[in-house]
Amino acid sequence: MSLTRTLTLLVTSTVLLVALIAAAWSYIESNHELEELFDAELAQSTRIVQGLVRHLADTQSLEQLPQTLSETLALPRSDDMDIDFEADDDEILPDGTGHKYEKKLAFEVWTPDREPLLDTLKADDAEGLVPGYSWAESSGHRWRVFTLQDPATGFWIRTAQREDIREELSQELALGNVLPLLLALPLLLIAASAAIQLGFRPLRRLERPIRHMAAENIHPLDDRQAPKEVAGLVQAVNSLLKRLNQALERERRFSADAAHELRTPLTALRLNLEKICEKDPEQFRDLIQSVDRMVHLVEQMLLLNRVDAGTDFRPGYHNLSVILEQSIADVAPLALKKDIDPILEDEAGKALTCCHSALINTLMRSLLANAIQYSPEHTAITTRLVPAGDGYLITVCDQGPGIPAKERERALSRFVRLDQRRGGGAGLGLAIARRIAELHGGQLTLSDRTDGQSGLCVSIWLPAQPARQIHRA
Secondary structure: OOHHHHHHHHHHHHHHHHHHHHHHHHHHHHHHHHHHHHHHHHHHHHHHHHHHHHHHHHHOOOOOHHHHHHHHHOOOOHHHOOOOOOOOOOOEOHHHOOEHHHHHEEEEEEOOOOOEEEEOOOOOOOOOOOOEEEEEEEOOEEEEEEEEEOOOOOOEEEEEEEHHHHHHHHHHHHHHHHHHHHHHHHHHHHHHHHHHHHHOHHHHHHHHHHHOOOHHHOOOOOOOOOOHHHHHHHHHHHHHHHHHHHHHHHHHHHHHHHHHHHHHHHHHHHHHHHHHOOOOHHHHHHHHHHHHHHHHHHHHHHHHHHHHHOOOOOOEEEEHHHHHHHHHHHOHHHHHHOOOEEEEEEOOOOOEEEEOHHHHHHHHHHHHHHHHHHOOOOOEEEEEEEEEOOEEEEEEEOOOOOOOHHHHHHHOOOOOOOOOOOOOOOOOHHHHHHHHHHHOOOEEEEEEOOOOOOOEEEEEEEEOOOOHHHHHO
């Protein structure tokens, strides 16, 4: 699992868990606080009624009190408190005369002898007046009540509020506190994920140069924009890249020096052998062929070293048709020896592409020489040039034994000579051709002929635009 995905899962899971716990805690705590607030308001309302009753008891007779209390504490539509309550969409009563929730309040007043003076609740527990908070049942609803006895007058006063109203208000207020958090949670998770992606951008910037770094162009990473947390890692990678570049450079220099030093004595040996065998060439024929093969191997090693180094190659726009004609002309003497007919099928016309003409010529001569070497006498080698995508496709098909599909990738490796491909090569021709194609941003593939005949087809696709690799070179 990637570090980005791991951090994203951990952060989002943690944020989600903490947010849900906070929302649940906020909902429960809000409900609790609101219940306490409603109880406090209920007690406050009771004490207001207590003051009113105490005042009326001092100024009116006991017979006048019920009528006065009923007129004073009569609530809007208190006589039909269940009617139209659920149907009312507006919380404010018509003409602004009150609030629909106030009709869910009820007041009760009793004399010290527990004779009712006012009873808008009509609770079932009227017989049991107990000071403090309690619950009562009335008209099929549960009511929260607060009861007190006025020590000055001895009157019992009770205020009640319906439970469903309290719960409705509590839930609405609690949800009002929680909903913004729940609605903001998806945005918070998206922001956290985006922040993680943004935080890893410096690492992705460091990754791109390593991913596209070629063996012939190893260079240190730019650590100026590296995060402090990975600065040590970048320095270690740069140290490793430096040692790797030095090792590859030593290897390339050793191969080049060895091949260069071998070429001169081999050439001298070849000349001496020619002098010795002038009188009897057949006696030294195998020895001369071995020396020729060693000379060819050294020359290919030098070429491969130059291609791998990627130095001194400056691309330009060239016509592939012209290069192919020149390459076929270069190998014409070899084809003539075996009476092989080199055919060029140019379907691209003026195929302009950005390339190094000498390298493409080397690539084509290597492929054509290989095809001639392994083709029977009196056959034909077809070279075809066609447009393909954003570039051009060159296909060279011979009539030789071909290469089995399972052996083709190995045939492209260096110093590999398959048994089916008998001859005097060093096993570097196809490897050099593929390396040149890669330097131009192209591809080289092997396949069978499509016309049913035996033989090998080598296809090279080259882009029309400049290739990144050859630009770096």
